[in-house]
Amino acid sequence: MIFKVWPLVAKGAAELHIYGASDIQYIQRCKDLGIFYHGPYGEADLPQILSQIDVGVMPAQVQETFSYTLSEFFAGGVPVIGSDYGALGDRIESGVNGLKVPHDDIQAWVQAINLTISDASLRDRMKQNVRLPDSIEQMGAHYAELYAK
């Protein structure tokens, strides 16, 4: 999806950076499209990576049951443009902590990214509204409550 969307975006000063393992053919496509590919990363690298990202992009084409990646973006204070599909659709509040986009609608994706580029106040507002995700300890407390019943 992102390889279809990014060439249509009115990029201006915008850049797309991709972090994570990839097959060689996708690395070449990133190069061809002017996308910065950074390769695999470890958990300890997350703060550095997240500090470099203004807006996360998650064009999931399958329904996620939760999404740890979304939690990591939110932990780093990064709003996310994500598919309105599965758990991403539950957890992203459009205009609050990100934007939700129909997962298979290329033009809607282009519009959402263009809006985020052109509207600095929207970016700032979404960033301010990103709440911390639950920690493992908080999750454990929820389960402890359930066991206590």
Add this chain to the structure above:
Amino acid sequence: MLGGSLRNAAALVAPSASTARLMREVYPDLDIKVIGHGIRGPELIRQAADKLRSKRPGDGKIRFGMIVTFCR
């Protein structure tokens, strides 16, 4: 068979509302609680990311990012 096992469970938990909805589509009579997964040290990640972000050069660039595994 799965439905029988689920009905005998003391509690049922899904990690998101959408997953709970999917389960209810198959088993509408089940009571499913939603408890999201936790991650390690979100406060520490936020503090470290904010500190590093404050050192970023003000180059006016808007950086979009994907954290993802691309494979066939």
